[in-house]
Amino acid sequence: MNTPALKEWPLWEIFVRSKQGLEHKHCGSLHAADAAQALHMARDVYTRRQEGVSIWVVPSIAITASNPDDKGELFDPAADKIYRHPTFYEIPEEVGHM
């Protein structure tokens, strides 16, 4: 497979872990020629005040997103299954916290 010749710096999505023990969270995007440059620039743009201890950069085109037009049928199956929530069940008060 041939990679198409790059004409402009591609877009990268940036994920930052704010502290050890927490997940990486999406915080924005930027243009960079390659992954190493994207990391470097993400550090300068998104962690100028020690907002992170780790950064992920992902090419934006690598992300597959669900289609908002399918939101209904995609998420509808969960809508009528209230028995999946703990509050669906009534437990006698004397049982206490469960």
Added chain:
Amino acid sequence: MYTQSFSVPDNAGQKNVAAVPSTENPELMAAFDARIDADGRIEPQDWMPDAYRKTLVRQISQHAHSEIVGMLPEGNWISRAPSLKRKAILIAKVQDEGGHGLYLYSAAETLGTSRDQMLEGLHSGKAKYSSIFNYPTLNWADVGVIGWLVDGAAIMNQIPLCRCSYGPYSRAMVRVCKEESFHQRQGYEALLVMMQGTEAQRAMVQDAVNRLWWKCLAMFGPPDADSPNSAQGMRWGIKRISNDELRQKFVDATVPQAKVLGVTLPDPDLKWNEARQHYDYGQIDWQEFWNTVEGNGPCNKERLATRVKAHNDGQWVRDAALAYTRKQQQRAQKEAA
């Protein structure tokens, strides 16, 4: 951090263009309106009316351009800062502005416009940016006054934008506002230090305030009565508080700060109105404002030329980075083959 609270048409001058009647699909339009009414958020992949998209692209890109051009008047002072401490602070602030520009360009790109298109709009002079940067920064106190008043006005504008109906814009503004308060405080503090200095230094502060005060009031945009697009912006949840209301808030907040600093605000009509529980203030020169928006301010040409030169001078760096990436890709392909 800098925004002209309103979004000036890029062909400013032709004001009061009649609204185009909506030709949008009524069903989609109703769903969109319902979400706005429920104070919901619109995300990039969601359906939105064309006019909403266009308004946002214009407003967000103008906002981004303002951040980038805003680096220039302050950048001039980096090499002339009076101490290493002030120099480090100023570099950090200018770097923030660059970052703010990037958050905003990214937000605008989610609406389907490319970075190159936006830069082309700025560099060709077609797109507008905040008029405040078309005035010169003549002495060191100007840098302090930009922080105190210009950033102060920008904060007033931007806090309500954190609740803007367009998700990526509101998220960018949350990030910007977090960083903004440093800008205002460093400016005010720099002025406090100057006011404790010599007579000449105090005079510099007063001179900078005199030159910039009215321009800052104009940053909030034309009076509500002459701001036909504001109502639509409000309807769409892009704008939350009107130009005049924001301007009043800014005046009310600034008067006591000026008192502590020991400067006078150059407006003989500025006085407390007991009945309104607000400060009254004088007439803004809108003629002068529009003249600057239309490109005839003292620094319009110089700012744009500096910006274009910086972009052109950086072309070889962008080219080299791309060439390097292409070479790495080709090498990887050859090894895989």
